[in-house]
Amino acid sequence: MATAPEKIDAAFYVELRRHYSEEEIVELGAFIGFNVGYHTFFGTLKFYPMFAPDGRLVSQEESARIYGAAPVSLAAAESA
């Protein structure tokens, strides 16, 4: 959906129906749509998780060092 939406066609939805109910497909689709939209927006705002993997409250600078200065969504877009 994010990188090649043309591949999500009627045949793909038939495949989905082999594993998921209609309700689950709509739930997944809306959830993915949310994430496609929001993660790129969040990436432009340059904020990072408040907590380190070990549970410590960390500054944004330290969090950027831990989790990476460029969000994966932006890095992927930039390398495309």
Add this chain to the structure above:
Amino acid sequence: MTHVEPLAPESITDPELRELIARCEQLGVPDALFPRILAHVPAYAKAVLRAMLMSHAEGNVDHRLKEIVRVQLARFAGDPYFSRLRSRRALEAGLDEAAIDAGSGDYDDDPRFTEAEKLALRYADQMYLDPGKVDAAFYGELKKHYSEAQIMELGAFIALHYGMQVFMRTLGATPPGARRG
């Protein structure tokens, strides 16, 4: 026909969801089709529709500008359904197809747009085309024309509507009485 069948209107009995669908039809974005597909998951449908209506039709950024931005994004997403819908409220406020088309074109050289409007269009344009350009300097430019609240309003509006447009594109939907995309 869409890849996920919309529910029949009479089968949607949740009064809150029915009221939200009526509000969508009244605004024109989305029309009843997208809500009837979302209605397979009523709790999701209510949350998504409420957020879509609020982000598009409420707040402190001009609704006509948001409508131009929304169509620009839908065209970029390649979604004929949302591309062809129009906000009745925006049209009643004077928005026309020429301005909508201009917002999807070479808006930077178009005198009909103010600098603030051009910046909002670029915000949406760059967000998914080249998000690396939406950096600290870009936010600095935005802050010359918009409050932080307005910037969050625009950003959240862009993210939500683009995400739902990408989803709807995969469902293969077109609205009845199709306008030009």
